[in-house]
Amino acid sequence: MTYFENVSKIKYEGPKSKNSLAFKFYNPEEKIGDRTMEEWLRFGVAYWHTFTYDGTDPFGSGNMIRPWNHLTGMDLAKARVEAAFELFDKLNAPFFCFHDVDIAPEGTTLRETNKNLDEIVGMIEDYMKTSKTKLLWNTANMFSNPRFVHGAATSCNADVFAFSAAKVKKGLEVAKRLGAENYVFWGGREGYESLLNTDMGLEQDNLARFFHMAVDYAKEIGFDGQFLIEPKPKEPTKHQYDFDVATGIAFLQKYNLDQYFKFNIEANHATLAGHTFEHELRVARINGMLGSVDANQGDPLLGWDTDEFPTDLYSTTLAMYEIIKNGGLGKGGLNFDAKVRRGSFEPEDLFRAHITGMDSFAVGLKVAHKLIEDKVLDDFIAKRYRSFNEGIGKDIVEGKANFKTLEDYALDIKEFHNESGRVEELRALLNQYLLTTF
Numbered sequence: 001m002t003y004f005e006n007v008s009k010i011k012y013e014g015p016k017s018k019n020s021l022a023f024k025f026y027n028p029e030e031k032i033g034d035r036t037m038e039e040w041l042r043f044g045v046a047y048w049h050t051f052t053y054d055g056t057d058p059f060g061s062g063n064m065i066r067p068w069n070h071l072t073g074m075d076l077a078k079a080r081v082e083a084a085f086e087l088f089d090k091l092n093a094p095f096f097c098f099h100d101v102d103i104a105p106e107g108t109t110l111r112e113t114n115k116n117l118d119e120i121v122g123m124i125e126d127y128m129k130t131s132k133t134k135l136l137w138n139t140a141n142m143f144s145n146p147r148f149v150h151g152a153a154t155s156c157n158a159d160v161f162a163f164s165a166a167k168v169k170k171g172l173e174v175a176k177r178l179g180a181e182n183y184v185f186w187g188g189r190e191g192y193e194s195l196l197n198t199d200m201g202l203e204q205d206n207l208a209r210f211f212h213m214a215v216d217y218a219k220e221i222g223f224d225g226q227f228l229i230e231p232k233p234k235e236p237t238k239h240q241y242d243f244d245v246a247t248g249i250a251f252l253q254k255y256n257l258d259q260y261f262k263f264n265i266e267a268n269h270a271t272l273a274g275h276t277f278e279h280e281l282r283v284a285r286i287n288g289m290l291g292s293v294d295a296n297q298g299d300p301l302l303g304w305d306t307d308e309f310p311t312d313l314y315s316t317t318l319a320m321y322e323i324i325k326n327g328g329l330g331k332g333g334l335n336f337d338a339k340v341r342r343g344s345f346e347p348e349d350l351f352r353a354h355i356t357g358m359d360s361f362a363v364g365l366k367v368a369h370k371l372i373e374d375k376v377l378d379d380f381i382a383k384r385y386r387s388f389n390e391g392i393g394k395d396i397v398e399g400k401a402n403f404k405t406l407e408d409y410a411l412d413i414k415e416f417h418n419e420s421g422r423v424e425e426l427r428a429l430l431n432q433y434l435l436t437t438f
Ligand code: XLS
Pocket: 099, 139, 184, 186, 188, 230, 232, 266, 294, 305, 337
C-alpha cells in the first residue's frame, strides 16, 4: 500500500528549481571539505511530530489529513510504520527517532505495553534490513501518562520511579535490538512546580541514581550507543532540573556521570532558556559534550516551545559553524524535532516541511564551511587575543603568574591599549558570506 501517492522520490534540483517537492540546496553527495553533505548533516525524522501529531492544540482538536486516520490500536501503529518507511525512503532520510509510545499503543500494564512494543519493534527491525534509514535515537515517554504527574525519576512516589526504570530498561533493550546510535533522556517533568512541597536534594540524588542504573544496565546488555541529556528550562514543568547545558554539566559532574553523557541540544529549548542555539552548542562543544541536535526553531514572539521546522539561515549557519568546529556530530545527527503548523494539514506538507529544514541546514553547512575555510572569524579572534601569546599574557596561560607577579606588572601601567571588537563589521561579513556563497 502507498500512503503518499502524490509524492515521488525527492531529488536535488538546485537553487533555481520551482518544484516544491525537490531539494534546492541539500545535495546529499556533494562534498563539503572532507565529507559529503549527507555525512555532515545526518538528518533524522521525528516519529512523534511526523506520524502521531494530529494537529491538536489547547483550543482545537485534531485536523491533520493523514492516510492512517481511520485506524486505531495496533492496526494504526502498523500503518504508521509502513508510512514511515515510505516517507524515509522518499525523503532519503538517513535516520529517525521515536519515543516508545509513538510507535505502539500502551496496554493496561507495562507487561502488555511491552508486548505491543515487541511486535512493532519486530516490524521496524524487518524494514530496517532493507532500508538505509537507521535509528538515531529512541527514548521513553515519561511525561504524557497521568502517572508521571509528579515526575518520573524525580517523582515523590517510589512506584513511579520503579515503573520509569522498567520503561528505560526496555528502551535500552529496544535501542540495542535496533542498533540505535544514541539513547536520549529528556526530563520534561523532572523538575518542580513549587518549593513548598519539594525535596530538591532527594529528587536530584534520585535522578542521579536513575542515570547510574541506566549506565550499568547498558553495560550489562552491551548497548554501546551514546547517552544524551536533552536540556530544557521549562514546559511542561515550571522549573526543569536539566535547565540548559551548563546546568546539565554541573549535575553530571557532581554525580560522576559526565564521562557517560553528552548533550542533545534543541534550538527551541536554548531560546526558552534565554540563550541562542549557538550558545548552547558552544558550551557543549568546548566541554567535549556536543552529542546531537534537535533541529527546529521557536517563534521570538511566542514564549513557548513551538517546534517549527528550521528556516532561519543565520541560525543554521551559526549552528553548523559549531558542528564543523566540533569535527561533526560523531554518532549524533540533526533530528527534526519539528512539526508542521496546524494550518499545514495536507500529507504533502510533511515532505515540504522536511525539505525546507534540510535545505536550510545545507545552506548553513556550506556558508559555515566557507567562513571556516577562509578563517574569517578565526583570524579575527586569534588577533583579538594575541596579548596571551607573549609576555605577561603567556605567563598567565602557562600558569607562571600569580597575584604578586601580576601586581608587580600592573602597578605602573599608565595606558591600556584596547581595540574595537568590530561586531558590526563581522555581522556584515556574515551577511556577505550568506549572500555570496551560492
Ligand atoms: C520536548 C522534547 C522531547 C524530546 C524527547 O520538548 O523536545 O520531544 O526531544 O522526549
